[in-house]
Amino acid sequence: MARLTLERVSFWYPAMGRPALRDVSLAAAPGEVIALVGNVGAGASTLLLVAADLAPRVVGGKIEGRVNFRGRGKGEGGRGIVLPTPWTQLSGMAFTVWDEVAFGPANLGWPRERIAGAVDRSLAALDIGALAARDPATLSGGELQRVVIAGIIAMEPALLLLDEPTAELDPEGAGLVWRLVRALAGDGCSIVVATSDLDALPEVADRVVWMEDGVVRRIGAPALLAEESVCEAGLATTVADVWRTARLGAPYPLTVAQAERRWRQ
Amino acid sequence: MTGGRLHPFTLLAIAGTLPALAWILPAPAGGAVTTAVALVLTLTPGASPGLAGTGSSPGWRPGLVVLRTAVLTAAPFWLFLLLLHDVPSTIAIGLRLTTMIASVVWVGALLPPGRLVEAMVAAGWGVTAAYLFAAALSAVPLLKARAQRIVDAQRCRGLSPRGGLGRRLRALRALALPLVLSVLHEVDERALALETRGFVPGARRTPLAPPRDATAERVGRWLLLVGCAAALAWRLAWRG
Numbered sequence: 129m130a131r132l133t134l135e136r137v138s139f140w141y142p143a144m145g146r147p148a149l150r151d152v153s154l155a156a157a158p159g160e161v162i163a164l165v166g167n168v169g170a171g172a173s174t175l176l177l178v179a180a181d182l183a184p185r186v187v188g189g190k191i192e193g194r195v196n197f198r199g200r201g202k203g204e205g206g207r208g209i210v211l212p213t214p215w216t217q218l219s220g221m222a223f224t225v226w227d228e229v230a231f232g233p234a235n236l237g238w239p240r241e242r243i244a245g246a247v248d249r250s251l252a253a254l255d256i257g258a259l260a261a262r263d264p265a266t267l268s269g270g271e272l273q274r275v276v277i278a279g280i281i282a283m284e285p286a287l288l289l290l291d292e293p294t295a296e297l298d299p300e301g302a303g304l305v306w307r308l309v310r311a312l313a314g315d316g317c318s319i320v321v322a323t324s325d326l327d328a329l330p331e332v333a334d335r336v337v338w339m340e341d342g343v344v345r346r347i348g349a350p351a352l353l354a355e356e357s358v359c360e361a362g363l364a365t366t367v368a369d370v371w372r373t374a375r376l377g378a379p380y381p382l383t384v385a386q387a388e389r390r391w392r393q
Numbered sequence: 394m395t396g397g398r399l400h401p402f403t404l405l406a407i408a409g410t411l412p413a414l415a416w417i418l419p420a421p422a423g424g425a426v427t428t429a430v431a432l433v434l435t436l437t438p439g440a441s442p443g444l445a446g447t448g449s450s451p452g453w454r455p456g457l458v459v460l461r462t463a464v465l466t467a468a469p470f471w472l473f474l475l476l477l478h479d480v481p482s483t484i485a486i487g488l489r490l491t492t493m494i495a496s497v498v499w500v501g502a503l504l505p506p507g508r509l510v511e512a513m514v515a516a517g518w519g520v521t522a523a524y525l526f527a528a529a530l531s532a533v534p535l536l537k538a539r540a541q542r543i544v545d546a547q548r549c550r551g552l553s554p555r556g557g558l559g560r561r562l563r564a565l566r567a568l569a570l571p572l573v574l575s576v577l578h579e580v581d582e583r584a585l586a587l588e589t590r591g592f593v594p595g596a597r598r599t600p601l602a603p604p605r606d607a608t609a610e611r612v613g614r615w616l617l618l619v620g621c622a623a624a625l626a627w628r629l630a631w632r633g
Contacts, residue, residue: 182585209589216582218535219590220528223507227601234599235520235591243599265535279590 129198130155131318132179132287137193139178144189148174149342151193156287156318161309163329164322165353165363166339172322173212175339176289179320180209199286208232208285212292214272217279218264225267225275226251226260232283243282250278253308269296277305281312288312290321294328306332326353327365330382338363354380400606401504401512406614407434408500410621415492417624419631421481424488431495435460437503459502463495470494508604515603520596524587536572543571 132155139149149171156162164172177183184191199206211217222228229250233243251257254274259267264275273296280288290309294302306328313319313334323329329336330350338346338358352358354368356378364372367387368380381387399407411434415427436456470490474483506527513523544564552567553560 177585180589182588186585186588187581207589209585211582211585213579213582216579217586219587219592220532220535220583221510221524221592223505227507230601231592232590234601235593235596237597237599240599240601243601265538283591 129157130196131158131198132156132320133194133196134175134179135194135196137178137191137195139174139183139192140190141174141183142188147342149178152342152344154337154344154347156320158286158316158318159313160334161313161319161321161332163333163336163350164320164339165324165326165329165336167362169341170339171342172339173291174342176209176291176320176322179287180207180289182209197287205284205286207287207289208280208283209289210277210280210291210293212295214269214276214296217276218272219279223263224260225256225262225264228264228275229278229282232279236283246282246284247278250282253281253311254278255304270298270301273297274301274305277308281308286317288317288319290319290323292323293321294323294325302328326363327367327383329353330365351382354382356380400604400610401509402516402606403610403614404500404504405509406617408496410617411496412489412493413621414624415489417621417628419628420485421488424485424492427492428488428495431492431499432460432463434499435463435495435502437499455502459498462502463491463498466498467491467494508602511600511602512604512606514598515600515606519594520592520598521594523598524592536576539575540568540572543568543575 134152134154137149137152138147140147152171152175154162154175164170164175166172174183177187178191178195179197181195181197183189197207219228219231222231226247229247230243233246238246248257251260254277256271256274256278259271259275264272267275273293277290277293288309293305293309297305302325306325309319309321309332321333330353333350336348336350336352337344338352338361340361346352346358353363353365355364356372358364359368359372359380364380365382367384368382371380371387371390372378376390381390411427411431415424417423418427436459467487467490471483471487474487474490478486510523510527513526514520547564547567552564555561
């Protein structure tokens with residue numbers, strides 16, 4: 129049974145005549161990682177807002193179609209979204225990193241012992257335990273990004289929506305986040321991630337959704353990122369793109385390991 | 394017991410009572426007493442420069458920084474009063490203003506905003522009221538950091554905030570607009586972030602570290618309130 133289902137969803141932002149999403153249908157199963165890829169204006173971020181029940185409820189605008197989420201209500205076992213600008217994601221109510229991460233669980237009314245456990249686990253998962261006593265206002269962009277992700281993870285969502293989660297991170301931090309995504313999926317969390325870190329997707333995503341102008345162009349396995357049409361759209365992995373540019377012949381390899389095997393053949 | 398261990402509401406009650414008494418009691422004696430008390434409080438062990446200054450060190454030095462901040466903040470008011478009034482009026486009003494300033498600086502240095510928010514949540518205040526208070530306090534360092542980033546970016550493009558008064562005013566105008574616009578632009582995203590983290594009206598928030606509110610302190614707060622009311626009644630009767 130899918131945890132999140134979108135059936136022919138179209139969405140218009142307020143005062144916009146053109147829909148940001150058109151006839152989008154998608155289902156996310158428990159434990160599945162779905163990656164949304166597309167160029168600027170493709171509608172990936174909007175799809176995440178709709179899936180998070182923030183659009184149109186908070187954002188405003190108009191929606192058509194059906195969005196169905198099978199969780200346990202808000203917050204706990206619910207939906208968590210990480211937006212692409214970490215400095216706007218701070219609660220404004222916490223004066224240490226620990227309190228910032230605890231902000232969400234505290235709003236769920238959990239007992240203090242449970243909150244403490246969830247916060248400590250999240251800090252450890254994001255490798256930011258050393259920042260626990262720091263004022264969030266003094267953190268760098270990368271540190272802040274980890275804190276914001278930790279704040280959502282601590283709420284133990286059943287559906288995790290990530291919008292460019294590695295944009296502020298260095299390669300090591302990005303690798304940590306992708307490993308965490310796989311670990312959470314292993315625990316049954318459904319994850320939908322909009323990202324331009326295409327090279328990470330073969331290892332991370334179960335399915336890739338290619339979006340363009342608010343429409344789903346293709347849905348498929350990560351191998352999609354090495355197809356000719358995707359390469360033409362500039363959405364292929366680096367290896368596939370290099371292979372294609374070098375005219376080494378289709379099908380293009382997706383990863384370095386695949387390229388190595390092809391090269392040896 | 395140091396001031397830092399008092400319940401946040403008790404600290405606020407003291408900081409509110411002193412200015413109230415300063416205005417209620419006859420000048421200049423009343424103001425002189427309340428000013429003296431407020432200035433002595435700034436030296437309270439546990440006071441940290443916090444918003445008033447930077448860094449901290451053990452002993453009396455942080456208190457001295459807080460005292461200096463209170464005095465330096467009050468000084469311009471005395472100058473303006475002296476320009477506008479005669480000496481007795483200047484002393485009467487100046488002492489009252491100094492009490493207000495010293496009380497605010499003292500409580501600001503002694504009370505971490507997070508502790509006050511915890512106290513508000515534990516006392517059953519709505520999360521919205523607690524948020525408004527905490528967000529206003531936490532906005533200060535965030536806005537300061539953002540303003541610095543904007544100034545840095547503008548300096549990279551040749552706009553220097555240094556130089557004569559005219560140049561500084563131009564730089565200030567160039568800073569104000571992007572600062573205000575960026576804050577307004579972020580309102581929507583912050584609303585989304587709060588919503589997704591369960592911060593909705595009516596949420597039953599768990600206080601993470603509720604400060605202990607001893608019976609003696611609760612009684613003390615009521616006594617401060619009664620004391621203010623009694624002083625007001627006495628003053629009105631005395632005047633009559």
